[in-house]
Amino acid sequence: MASLDTYLRIIGIELLAILSIILLLLDNRSHKRALSTVFLVVMGFMLAHFATHLLPGKIAAFIYSSHHEYRSVKTSGLDRT
Template structure:
């Protein structure tokens, strides 16, 4: 059985494909603008999600670099602040 993450990837890609097909067919500017905003939002979330898959250790190192209490390697020396 595939993971929930795989299903979310498939749903996101399908949603982007459907929006890419429907957007050129619309004539109403209000609906086109709304769906363009949805398309960009979904694409942004998908890109951010893929980036967290590709760079998990670098993102974690960036987040936890300033929090000394979260370091996994404890030093025996004096605490530096």
Template sequence: MASIDSYLHLIGIELLVILAIVGYLIEADLPKRVVSRLFLTVLGFMLAHFATHALPNKIAGFIYSSKHEYHSIKSAGPHRT
């Protein structure tokens, strides 16, 4: 059985394909703009989601690098990734 994350990826890809087809077929200006913004929003969420999959340690290091209390903690054990 696939994970819920895989299902969400499939749903996101399908939504992008549907929005791209609908955007291509629409002639009116306002609905085309709405579909275009929806497409870009879904694409942005999917790219952000991909970045959190691909770079979790880099993102955590960036977030916690600005927190002084995390700089003062020294681990005696081995470095784990």
């Protein structure tokens, strides 16, 4: 059985395809601008979703590198303040 994550990716890709087809068929400038904004928002969420799946270790290392209390291995070097 496929995971919820897979279903969300499929729905996102289908939504982008539908929006792009509708954008090509529209002539009204204000509707086109609104749908372009929706398209960019959906694309942004999908890119952020893919980035968090592709780079979880690097993102966690970046976030926790500045918080010394989260380090599990204590170094014997100089203490930063």
